[in-house]
Amino acid sequence: MFAEKYADRVEFLTPSSIRKMMAIAKELVAHGKTVYELNIGQPDIECIPEFCEAIEKKAKTGQLNYSPYVGEKYLRETYARYLNNFFDRRSKAHLVIDTENVLVTVGASHALTSTFLTVCNPGDEVLTIEPYFSPYKGFLAIAGGTLKAIPTRAEDNFALPSAEEMEKLITPKTRAIIFNSPNNPSGHIYNAKEVECLARLCIKHNLFLISDEVYREMTIGDQEAFSVLQLDLGDEEMNEKLKNALIVIDSASKTFSLCGVRIGFVISRQPILEKIGLVVAHTTACVSDIMQYGVAGAYDAILSRPDYLENMRSVYRERLEETMRAISEYLPDVVAPKPDGAFYIMIKFPEFEDITEFCHFMLEKFNLGGETVAVTPAGGFYLTRDRGRNEIRIALVVSPEKMRRSIQIIAEALKAFRQFKVNLVRPML
Amino acid sequence: MFAEKYADRVEFLTPSSIRKMMAIAKELVAHGKTVYELNIGQPDIECIPEFCEAIEKKAKTGQLNYSPYVGEKYLRETYARYLNNFFDRRSKAHLVIDTENVLVTVGASHALTSTFLTVCNPGDEVLTIEPYFSPYKGFLAIAGGTLKAIPTRAEDNFALPSAEEMEKLITPKTRAIIFNSPNNPSGHIYNAKEVECLARLCIKHNLFLISDEVYREMTIGDQEAFSVLQLDLGDEEMNEKLKNALIVIDSASKTFSLCGVRIGFVISRQPILEKIGLVVAHTTACVSDIMQYGVAGAYDAILSRPDYLENMRSVYRERLEETMRAISEYLPDVVAPKPDGAFYIMIKFPEFEDITEFCHFMLEKFNLGGETVAVTPAGGFYLTRDRGRNEIRIALVVSPEKMRRSIQIIAEALKAFRQFKVNLVRPML
Numbered sequence: 120m121f122a123e124k125y126a127d128r129v130e131f132l133t134p135s136s137i138r139k140m141m142a143i144a145k146e147l148v149a150h151g152k153t154v155y156e157l158n159i160g161q162p163d164i165e166c167i168p169e170f171c172e173a174i175e176k177k178a179k180t181g182q183l184n185y186s187p188y189v190g191e192k193y194l195r196e197t198y199a200r201y202l203n204n205f206f207d208r209r210s211k212a213h214l215v216i217d218t219e220n221v222l223v224t225v226g227a228s229h230a231l232t233s234t235f236l237t238v239c240n241p242g243d244e245v246l247t248i249e250p251y252f253s254p255y256k257g258f259l260a261i262a263g264g265t266l267k268a269i270p271t272r273a274e275d276n277f278a279l280p281s282a283e284e285m286e287k288l289i290t291p292k293t294r295a296i297i298f299n300s301p302n303n304p305s306g307h308i309y310n311a312k313e314v315e316c317l318a319r320l321c322i323k324h325n326l327f328l329i330s331d332e333v334y335r336e337m338t339i340g341d342q343e344a345f346s347v348l349q350l351d352l353g354d355e356e357m358n359e360k361l362k363n364a365l366i367v368i369d370s371a372s373k374t375f376s377l378c379g380v381r382i383g384f385v386i387s388r389q390p391i392l393e394k395i396g397l398v399v400a401h402t403t404a405c406v407s408d409i410m411q412y413g414v415a416g417a418y419d420a421i422l423s424r425p426d427y428l429e430n431m432r433s434v435y436r437e438r439l440e441e442t443m444r445a446i447s448e449y450l451p452d453v454v455a456p457k458p459d460g461a462f463y464i465m466i467k468f469p470e471f472e473d474i475t476e477f478c479h480f481m482l483e484k485f486n487l488g489g490e491t492v493a494v495t496p497a498g499g500f501y502l503t504r505d506r507g508r509n510e511i512r513i514a515l516v517v518s519p520e521k522m523r524r525s526i527q528i529i530a531e532a533l534k535a536f537r538q539f540k541v542n543l544v545r546p547m548l
Numbered sequence: 549m550f551a552e553k554y555a556d557r558v559e560f561l562t563p564s565s566i567r568k569m570m571a572i573a574k575e576l577v578a579h580g581k582t583v584y585e586l587n588i589g590q591p592d593i594e595c596i597p598e599f600c601e602a603i604e605k606k607a608k609t610g611q612l613n614y615s616p617y618v619g620e621k622y623l624r625e626t627y628a629r630y631l632n633n634f635f636d637r638r639s640k641a642h643l644v645i646d647t648e649n650v651l652v653t654v655g656a657s658h659a660l661t662s663t664f665l666t667v668c669n670p671g672d673e674v675l676t677i678e679p680y681f682s683p684y685k686g687f688l689a690i691a692g693g694t695l696k697a698i699p700t701r702a703e704d705n706f707a708l709p710s711a712e713e714m715e716k717l718i719t720p721k722t723r724a725i726i727f728n729s730p731n732n733p734s735g736h737i738y739n740a741k742e743v744e745c746l747a748r749l750c751i752k753h754n755l756f757l758i759s760d761e762v763y764r765e766m767t768i769g770d771q772e773a774f775s776v777l778q779l780d781l782g783d784e785e786m787n788e789k790l791k792n793a794l795i796v797i798d799s800a801s802k803t804f805s806l807c808g809v810r811i812g813f814v815i816s817r818q819p820i821l822e823k824i825g826l827v828v829a830h831t832t833a834c835v836s837d838i839m840q841y842g843v844a845g846a847y848d849a850i851l852s853r854p855d856y857l858e859n860m861r862s863v864y865r866e867r868l869e870e871t872m873r874a875i876s877e878y879l880p881d882v883v884a885p886k887p888d889g890a891f892y893i894m895i896k897f898p899e900f901e902d903i904t905e906f907c908h909f910m911l912e913k914f915n916l917g918g919e920t921v922a923v924t925p926a927g928g929f930y931l932t933r934d935r936g937r938n939e940i941r942i943a944l945v946v947s948p949e950k951m952r953r954s955i956q957i958i959a960e961a962l963k964a965f966r967q968f969k970v971n972l973v974r975p976m977l
Contacts, residue, residue, distance in 0.1 A: 400686070408808035
């Protein structure tokens with residue numbers, strides 16, 4: 120039978136829990152239900168207008184052409200200027216990025232898959248800080264690799280284990296450490312000391328350090344994000360080794376509310392960047408030229424008006440504050456650490472062993488005045504068995520009023536769910 | 549050292565000869581040289597206007613969102629209608645395609661890589677008809693697979709070897725046969741009998757038949773293309789097996805002069821299509837929603853005005869006729885079979901052993917009144933050692949006048965190259 124002839128790697132691929140909830144929510148919305156879709160990090164904020172202007176200008180030429188596989192030079196130049204300016208604005212020392220250090224991909228997903236395909240043979244291992252962005256596991260499975268967890272806990276403010284503890288997780292098969300800061304889902308920002316610890320570990324064991332910085336601009340607490348590009352290890356030789364180990368991932372999706380544009384970046388040194396570029400050439404040939412012109416327009420715009428991103432941060436801060444207030448009013452028994460970055464809140468419900476059934480109940484069987492909420496059960500953000508099973512992740516992707524309403528709906532759904540479970544048991548008496 | 553730590557698969561990846569010539573040509577154009585870029589299949593024809601209208605409408609909403617990983621339902625529906633209509637217009641019996649049989653990808657390249665990642669483990673083999681579209685080799689290398697040739701010859705009008713001969717190439721590692729018709733680079737169209745022979749071979753040996761039909765609409769001779777979707781093997785059981793074996797690849801790039809849009813398709817049956825979809829989900833997450841809306845607008849447009857594609861074919865036919873005339877005038881010693889489909893001509897120069905040096909000489913060291921021509925040396929279109937080394941591929945991507953001028957430039961460059969070689973030898977005397 121043909122069914123037996125699939126490649127081994129596809130056996131490890133399943134739709135992520137984020138995507139599963141998205142499909143159900145879309146179906147319900149299509150049938151007229153009002154669903155606050157807090158299950159996916161897709162902001163309701165209008166995309167930056169300069170993007171639209173740039174693509175309309177390109178469309179008017181009537182010419183949509185193949186791009187070089189490393190990306191359009193104009194976008195690579197503009198992105199390099201943006202990144203250097205990002206650190207300069209904050210008067211931070213940093214590794215200066217040139218156009219030749221920038222590769223354009225089909226979103227951060229493609230940047231990550233292409234990187235894994237370049238550094239991992241089947242059977243190789245990559246370490247990640249848990250809780251982690253759940254799609255990493257599948258991206259790595261495409262290359263035949265296995266993801267392993269460096270566990271951290273909300274109770275310890277997500278502090279990293281000691282270097283010695285982390286070292287025990289490294290095997291001859293380990294090729295890289297990947298982490299994202301600000302972290303999705305926890306919202307935690309790793310500080311300079313922690314990032315330096317990871318970098319020294321990678322240099323010592325000849326690993327790549329893959330730093331996923333798609334939420335770089337999304338700092339919604341008091342703490343600024345610390346990029347691996349700001350590291351200075353104190354002597355020239357170590358800094359050279361550092362530059363050879365670094366692979367930074369970025370994306371236009373969150374920065375400009377452009378999830379549907381599918382433009383991401385890998386920032387690294389030659390020759391590794393050329394190798395990742397060849398994987399891009401042999402997976403998608405190149406990236407849409409018109410989307411690249413649009414995104415170049417967007418980065419160009421924020422270089423002249425940095426208040427654009429400051430305003431966006433204010434929008435998320437307001438949502439965060441109102442949501443935290445609503446949680447303490449409506450959900451007094453949960454544990455919900457306030458995030459410093461990204462735009463998610465992880466909420467732990469101590470009364471549950473596994474919250475998945477409740478999430479489906481709330482979405483599919485419950486409504487409050489015709490409205491309900493889609494959330495993501497958080498088990499998928501952990502590799503360690505049984506971790507995160509009583510947690511959910513919500514995204515701050517609707518207005519403060521709607522965030523408050525969503526928390527109220529979750530509270531009411533909890534009451535209804537408890538009653539639903541009691542009723543299920545009663546006929547047994 | 550880090551350089552030793554790349555995955556084995558990237559060792560097999562090099563920029564294709566098409567892309568190498570493109571990079572050099574772009575650099576020369578940037579420095580003011582006029583180059584007729586016949587090295588890449590990127591038409592100069594303006595893209596279909598309904599595409600631009602559709603993306604402007606979408607951009608005006610200010611919302612660019614994540615798409616389902618199988619693609620936007622609206623595009624999948626529209627494409628299925630287009631494909632069924634394509635056969636109906638010609639009153640051809642065909643396998644009816646439903647929305648659920650259509651998966652959207654980042655161009656045909658991504659459709660092919662995702663397919664290979666789904667059906668091939670490292671070490672597996674895929675057969676292709678030689679001359680073949682050179683990037684197949686690298687797409688398959690991403691999955692760790694090896695491409696093997698079914699050789700055909702211009703002298704035999706690219707006739708397939710007998711089923712018995714082809715069977716000798718099948719090993720326990722063989723997973724699929726891939727072919728494209730109309731063929732890039734040869735322009736050959738495989739007839740119903742040949743396609744049926746391939747299909748029966750695949751069914752007998754439990755292989756997938758991957759049919760790359762991106763040039764379906766590009767018939768520029770008298771012969772119509774024959775799609776695997778038109779096959780009828782005569783009895784129900786065989787037709788069921790056929791449906792389970794078929795994977796069709798398509799793209800919007802050539803049909804609408806939209807190479808820069810990066811929208812392709814996989815057309816197949818469940819459950820294989822769901823598996824390929826999961827590879828899409830784990831390589832690019834999804835495809836740009838705004839590009840999908842644009843392409844849906846394009847397919848929708850040609851459903852109501854099929855003359856659009858007929859006019860495009862006329863444009864290519866005119867270019868082909870003029871180019872064939874110019875070849876017989878200026879290049880009397882070459883062998884250049886007239887293609888039936890796609891928009892390329894393969895030209896053999898019997899005087900050469902290896903034509904690569906001449907191609908570089910013409911592009912980089914020669915000009916006729918400030919103008920020159922970029923062509924692709926054809927060795928990369930063959931897997932068999934030493935085949936195609938004295939051939940080039942040119943694409944019919946400029947006006948008839950410019951095609952004629954290009955052939956004249958090639959003829960003059962040949963004379964100059966012969967002199968250049970003589971001069972190189974002279975100092976040795």
